[in-house]
Amino acid sequence: MREIVKVERASKTYKEHRAVHDVSFSIREGEIVAILGPNGAGKTTTLSMILGLIKPTSGEVRLFGKEPTERTVRERMGMMLQEVSVMGGLKVKELLELFRHYYPNPLALKEIIALTALTESELGMRVEKLSGGQKRRLNFALSLAGNPDLLLFDEPTVGMDTTSRQRFWHTVHTLSEQGKTIIFTTHYLQEADDVAKRIVLFNQGRIVADDTPSAIKGKITKSYVTFKAKPQWVKLLAGFPEVIDIRQEDDIIRVETEDTDAVLALLFHERVGASSIRIEQGKLDEVFERLTADMKEVG
């Protein structure tokens, strides 16, 4: 697979503040990558560098092996930015036609309409009269106008209702199947988990994790064994090395561990007499919180 995006040791410093520090990653053709992180983690700065809107203070960014600002690169890119109100005075259809003219191999208007579910009446509307959700869809349509190979979405589903959100991700899947490379930022962890094949997790201007969602979860996730047993076991079990943490809520005892098998063996070996035993995997939310919280303590 060809390499589409390459970020190499990129840093961006604003006066005293380091927005992004020594970040490297590369994205290959056909990948769906989520850039995830809390506010101020460097997501938008990184995306802006990929888009060629800002220059890295040091390091470099290459798209299709070229500078992001080159016209041939721009012709293969489509993007949906946050909070763009499209220019007034034009009808949706006129604006789409105008944008199609900017690209050498535009997508047919029919296809754009089919992908974004814009209706006939919406096409005839002036862009300034559109609702928030309709504007997002128009922005999505504009990003597809040039039939791009690389699509970048900055917080694409903000302001969309559940139905439009589902339809949006469904369309993204279709586009991905056509071989397009897709990068998006989001603060909805569930979305990153569901949609992305790979997550690049940012915190404090650095990449703290870069892997598939399941690998990230597996690597640092907490696992739990929960069961019902007599309350005195809470104290007795706490001393074993397999047990990281143990808590009781109502009549359920919850053991945090890295090795659930060892905990199960322990329960039987010590004749705890546990019932309703369950094993739980941590959620990505927890990984996210833990990774970013750890970093805060260190930094």
Place this chain on the structure above:
Amino acid sequence: MKLLLMQCKVEMLRILRNPYYVFWSLLMPILFYFIFTKVVNTGVPDQGEWQARYLMSMTVFSVMGSSMMTLGIRLVQEKTQGWSTLMRITPLPDSIYFIGQMVGQTIIHVFAIAVIFTAGALINHVSLSVSEWVLSGLWILAGSAPFLAIGTLVGTMKKVDTASAVSNVIYMVLAITGGLWMPLEIMPKLMQSIGHWLPSYNYGNGAWMIVRGEAPELSNVWILLGYFVVFMLVSKYIRRKQEAGVS
């Protein structure tokens, strides 16, 4: 080339569909013209000359307004609403975008001049020689340069509301003190001497001279040119400073 044509066409459509433009730059000047030449008896001895002169005043008033306000407010809107960022990521070269805006604005001015001149011809049967019509039209078109520069200056503001309020005030003050609403000669001496140095007076005066069958005074040209250079430099300086702050 096709791209440039398309861009110009779109820019014109956008201006024409802007209700503020239609109101301030077409309806208001024509209404004023009607009132001050038909309804109110101004008591000037030479009615014909007054009607031609006031037609020029109102056309100048119109083009001056759309240069400062339409352009300025739009620049702020595009910046604050993320539109200029999006345009930067499209393959459309900045130069074509810029030329498209300028050509679009110019054609809109030509249109405004034609509409208001026609209104004058219809309302008062203002009759000028062909060369007077054409030369005064060209003067008004070219003389808009310093006001377009003010427009780009307005365009450096951060908020649309401030930009529209500020440009509106500048617009009205310049129009009145420059003698576009009523002749400078009827104002106090002090106002007159200040007025003679303002861009609006010099802009208007060139057109008034032409319809009187004379050439614009050389000072009109120099003063307008001077304002153009100064406003452009200031606007460029502010822009550079703003960009340095961002990146």
